Amino acid sequence: MRRASLPVSLIAAILLAPCVLAQRSSKPAPDGKAVIWIDPGNIQSRNLYWGAGGEEHRPKMPIVFAREDMGGTSPKFEVDDADDKKWSAKLGMEARPETAAARLMWAVGYVANENYFFSDLQVKNMPLALKRRRARGLLGHGEDVRNVRLQRHPSHYKRVGNWNWRHNPFIGTREFNGLRVMMGLIGNWDLKDDNNAILENEKEASPELYQVTDVGTSMGTPGKSYSDKVSKGNLHAYTRTRLIAHVHKDYIDLNFPKRPPLTELLEFEWGFFCHQMRNRWIGKRIPRADAKWIGSLLAELKPEQISDAFRAAGYSDKEVEAYTQAVISRIQELNSL
Numbered sequence: 001m002r003r004a005s006l007p008v009s010l011i012a013a014i015l016l017a018p019c020v021l022a023q024r025s026s027k028p029a030p031d032g033k034a035v036i037w038i039d040p041g042n043i044q045s046r047n048l049y050w051g052a053g054g055e056e057h058r059p060k061m062p063i064v065f066a067r068e069d070m071g072g073t074s075p076k077f078e079v080d081d082a083d084d085k086k087w088s089a090k091l092g093m094e095a096r097p098e099t100a101a102a103r104l105m106w107a108v109g110y111v112a113n114e115n116y117f118f119s120d121l122q123v124k125n126m127p128l129a130l131k132r133r134r135a136r137g138l139l140g141h142g143e144d145v146r147n148v149r150l151q152r153h154p155s156h157y158k159r160v161g162n163w164n165w166r167h168n169p170f171i172g173t174r175e176f177n178g179l180r181v182m183m184g185l186i187g188n189w190d191l192k193d194d195n196n197a198i199l200e201n202e203k204e205a206s207p208e209l210y211q212v213t214d215v216g217t218s219m220g221t222p223g224k225s226y227s228d229k230v231s232k233g234n235l236h237a238y239t240r241t242r243l244i245a246h247v248h249k250d251y252i253d254l255n256f257p258k259r260p261p262l263t264e265l266l267e268f269e270w271g272f273f274c275h276q277m278r279n280r281w282i283g284k285r286i287p288r289a290d291a292k293w294i295g296s297l298l299a300e301l302k303p304e305q306i307s308d309a310f311r312a313a314g315y316s317d318k319e320v321e322a323y324t325q326a327v328i329s330r331i332q333e334l335n336s337l
Contacts (some may be wrong), residue, residue, distance in 0.1 A: 037175035043300040053114025094216025095149040099313035101218035111211035114149035178294035184256035190217040222320035223258025254283035295334025
């Protein structure tokens with residue numbers, strides 16, 4: 001007797017069972033020893049071309065290769081500048097979108113790294129090849145490195161740990177809910193806890209800073225797609241995607257983050273798939289008042305400022321204009337609530 005095969009939907013439901021557990025979150029109150037948002041003051045005075053570090057903190061030439069960084073998915077290495085400051089260099093598809101996304105986050109008060117994009121950067125002592133396969137074809141010739149983002153934490157701060165999306169001191173606050181909206185606005189779908197940093201000031205006593213430190217999977221699809229080329233920095237996908245999926249009386253649901261493709265299950269990427277499924281709550285049931293609050297801050301940005309964020313990331317004039325209009329459209333969605 002021929003055995004009936006299970007439909008794909010049933011197989012997926014069985015495999016996803018562990019992914020839908022543990023949906024509750026604790027809500028500890030902020031104790032003043034940590035901050036996730038800092039009042040940006042006059043938003044229209046913020047220079048989004050130079051970003052959080054400003055022109056004065058940009059890397060000082062010459063840049064010298066230090067070591068390769070084998071963490072994460074993008075090719076990375078560490079460098080030292082002429083002032084002996086250490087920078088993390090990132091190559092590949094995340095370099096441009098991360099540069100722009102970090103500036104938009106910083107513009108409205110969220111902690112952002114100092115980062116700068118170079119379409120062509122000379123790096124002394126640069127090896128002929130990196131160990132990471134993904135670095136092939138990205139290095140240029142000799143000491144010339146193409147399309148590289150240099151990044152460091154805010155001055156005088158060091159990373160002392162990671163924070164968790166579900167369990168942190170800010171759950172339920174306006175500032176945390178605004179951060180959830182910002183993840184949707186920039187389309188940063190790789191919401192792993194190890195992409196979240198807790199920063200401590202090395203020079204003086206001050207509150208710890210809670211930061212989303214890696215926003216490289218931005219400006220593309222609202223969730224992991226079949227390939228990184230489609231998922232990250234995809235102008236066509238970003239401009240065609242609305243931010244808000246549903247508007248209810250007291251809350252909204254974002255069109256973000258989307259479910260990863262089922263091929264992740266079929267290829268036995270269960271850990272990644274389940275993690276992404278569990279984090280879909282980040283874009284759901286966001287209090288309407290909090291969404292309007294972050295929308296009101298974003299609305300203070302001038303179109304030229306938004307354009308500067310993308311211009312700083314090395315996009316062409318045509319791309320800058322298209323991304324600027326897409327961001328403005330998302331801001332208008334928030335301000336229509």
